Structure formats: C-alpha cells, structure tokens
Amino acid sequence: MPIDAARALGAAPRVEEISWGDRDVRLYHLGIGAGVPATGPAELRYTLESRLHVLPSFATVAGGGPPGVIAALSMPGVDVDLAAVLHAGQSLRLHRPVPAAGTATATSRVVAVHDKGRAAVLVLRTEVADGSGPLWTCDADVHVRGAGGWGGARGPSAKPGPPSGEPDATVERPVRPDQALLYRLTGDDNPLHADPEFARAAGFERPVLHGLCTYGMTLKAAVDTLLAGEPDRVRAYRARFVGVVYPGEALRIRLWRRAGEAPGTRSVRVEVGAAGRADAPVLAAGHIEYA
Template identity: 75%
Template sequence: MPIDAVKALAAGPRTGEISWTAKDVLLYHLGIGAGTPATDPAELRYTLESRLHVLPSFATVAGAGAPGVTSALSLPGVEVDLAKVLHGGQSLTLHRPLPVEGTATLTDRITAVYDKGRAAVLVMRTEAADTDGPLWTADARIHVRGEGGWGGDRGPSARREAPAGEPDRTVELPVREDQALLYRLSGDWNPLHADPGFAERAGFERPVLHGLCTYGMTLKTVVDTLLGGDVTRVRACAARFAGVVYPGETLRIRMWRGDGETRVAVSAAERDDAPVLADTTVGHS
C-alpha cells in the first residue's frame, strides 16, 4: 500500500519557516475574487495596501501554499498518484489576527490515517507561530482514492445535520473563468486546476476550482455580509468539500446566523444546487 499508516503516524513533525508580505496577501485576495467593484471602499480593505486587512483564510496559502495538499504527499509514509488525491475538508482556528507581513514557524504532521473502504483519508495538522506566540492551527483532510480497504479505523463522520429553517441571508457569487489560474499563483500548483488533460485523467470534464478558493470566497462572503467586514471577528472556519466548482459557475451561499457561529451551505447554482461546501461553520465574536 503506497500509504504506510504506521510510518506516517510515527514520523516526527516537520518544521520550517515561512514569510509573507502585503503583496502575497493582495494576490490571495484577488484570487478569491476581491476587488469587485474595484473602487468600493469595502473591497479596498482587501485590495489596497494602505488599508489592508488580512482575511483569516490567507493562512491556508501563507508561505506559498506550504500547508496545502501537495505538502502532505511529501511526508514519510505517503507515496501516491496526485491524480487520485482530493482535498476533502479544511478546518482553521485563529489564535489572533494575522499580520499583513510576517515570518512564522510552521510545524506539520499526519495526525490520523483513516480507512474509508474505497479511499484513505489523511489528516494533516499544521500549526503556525511567530515570536509573539501561536497564530493558527489548521487541519486538512486529504482523500486518496483507491487506497482504502486495509482494515483500518474508519474514523469519525464529518457530517452534521443540515441547518433548520430558511437561511438568514443568501448570496449568489460568480466565479470568474480565470479564477483558478489566478488563485494557483498563491502556491497550489496542482495541475488539476489548470491542465485539461490532467483533469480528464483525474475523472473531471475540465479543470476545477481549488476547494480552498471556494473556502476563501465563502469566508469573505460571511465576513462582508454578517460581520460588518471585520476580519478580526473570525475565530474559526471549517468545511467539508462536498463537490467541485467549475470556473465560470455561480456559487449560491446560504447562511444561518447563530450565537457565535454561522452555519453555511454552498452549492453550484447552475447545476440544480449541487452541493459544493457542506458542514460549514464560521466561528466569530
């Protein structure tokens, strides 16, 4: 089996240093669709360096995508075909607001390997800290098709009951045709998001949008719609990637606001509301 669960779990943590600048933050914000309309003061918080606020989901690409899916594939005990790999889910906990520019130490390791029968699921935890202390903790769930079935632990279910009642807010958000091409410049170079031939080999009709791009677009929508544009109010964000998004489609983002937590469901409007993000929560003050 290309995934050696014992070896992966026994491996010590991998540590490295990352740095980012305001330019990296601006590029990420543009990659998740910020800047429309370009002169809107609410958008300039994301696109103009003199008033820049950092959307917390930037943590998923800080240091040129270091915490990404492809990073987990270079860890001990993991040797798989990239075409079989899908990002299944992402959680992020913020310990304090992210600075516009910074240097941090990243520590990542595989914390779980689950046997889902037809697939294996790796959970990679990434922790970031700078000289002032912890910045964020992130868990990525990575599905590897065809690598299950060895009799291992199936692990917990990531599914939650759907929110009750009508959503408090619904936003329809267009995805640009070139959005994946722009987003990948923040560090996720997986050809699934740009190369039609590779996408076909992976079982898709054409390149798909990065799940973490949809994740960032969704968090920005919640911040702008329900949190008054204040990124510092975000405490956590978690989502299960339930389906793909094709560039050029429209995201339908439904939000149910609760006390300290907003539940979110995201679907592809043109494909009969096919689920895209499920079990999605944004924790906030």
C-alpha cells in the same frame, strides 16, 4: 500499500520558516474574487495596502509553500498518485488575527489516517507560531482513492444534519473563467486546476476550481454580509468539500446565524451550491465561529 499509516503517524514533524507580506495578502484576496468593484470602499480593505485587512483564510496559503493536500503527499509513509487525491475538508483555528506581514515557524505532521474501505483520508495538521506565540492551526483532510482497505480505524463519520429554517442571508458570487489560474499563483500548482488532460485523467470534464478558493470566497461572503466586513472577528472556520466548482460558474452561499460553541462567541452555519446546476452541493457543513 501506498500509505504506511504507522510510518506516517510516527514521522517527526516537518518544521520550516515561512514569510509573507502585503503583496501576498493582496494577491490572495484577488484570487478569491476581491476587488469588485475595484474602487468600492468595502473592497479596498482587501486590495489597498494602506487600509489592508487580512481575511483569515489567507492562513491556508501563507508562506507560498505547497498547500496541505500537496504537502501531505510528501510526508513519510505516503506514496500515492496525485490524480487519485482530492481535498476533502479544511479547518482553521485562529489564535490571533493574521498580520499583513510576518515571519513564522510552521510545524506540520500527519495526525490521523482513516481507512474508509475504498479510500483513505489523511489529516495533516499545521501549527504556525511567531516570536509572540501561536498564530493559527490548520487541518487539511486529504482523500486518496484506492488507498484504503488495510483494516485500519474508519475514523469519524457523523455529519451534521441540514440547517433548519430559512437562511439569514443568501448571496451569489461569480467565479471568473480564469479564477483557478489566478488562484494558482498563491502556491497551489496542482495541474488538476489548469491542465485539461490531467483533469480528464482524474475523472473531471475539465479543470476545476480549488476547494480552498471556494473556501476563501465563502468566508469573505460571510464576513462582508454578517460580520460587518470585520475579518478580525473570525475565531475558527471549517468546511467539507463535497462537490466541484468549474470556473465560470456562480456560487450560491447560504448563511444561518447560530449560537457559538465557545463562551462569548457566535457562529454562522454555511452551505454552498453551484447556482447554475440546481444548487448542486460544493461546500457543506461550513461553520464560522466569531466574536
């Protein structure tokens, strides 16, 4: 069995020190499409160090180490082919605003292994804290084709229904033809996003955009459109990756305002499609909680 669920769940947490600076933050922002137009005041908050605001989704790449998907494959009890792996979902909970520079301790462990029959889903949780306390918690859902069927618990399967009513805002964001190559510089070197032969072996016609790049582009669009360009207001963000985006396409991002799940908060429901492919879904059940 390529995944030993008991061993993965029982393994000791992996603890490492991570550091980042404003150059890492600015590179991440460029990787998710910030800086257009280059001298626009709203974009300079993402690209100019003297007025830098950190988009919270930077937390998914802070420290420059392997992203949750790759990190999960190196955990004890997990021995699978990278070509069989997809990033199925990502959640992020902010305990404090992400600083533009810092050093922190990241503690990672597998907290769930779901048997989906023909596939398995691993949940890798990473908790990050510095000398002042917790900073953020990330959960990466990792879908592994052909790794299920051992009789384990199936895990949650309920999915939220489609949003009701017309969206409060709809925006389109172009994906540069070289965007996956730029985003790879944040630390995600999975060849699926650059190597045509590897992409074809994994079942895709050509390299695809990172799910976390779509995730970041979507959060930026919501912050800029409905949160007055104030990323520090974000408290949590989660989404499921349900389809691929190819570099050179455009995202159509639909946003609905909702009541928040926690007292004193509001939320935004998000759905994203590929604009040039009849809005084929690429990100679903998106939920952004904000102050």
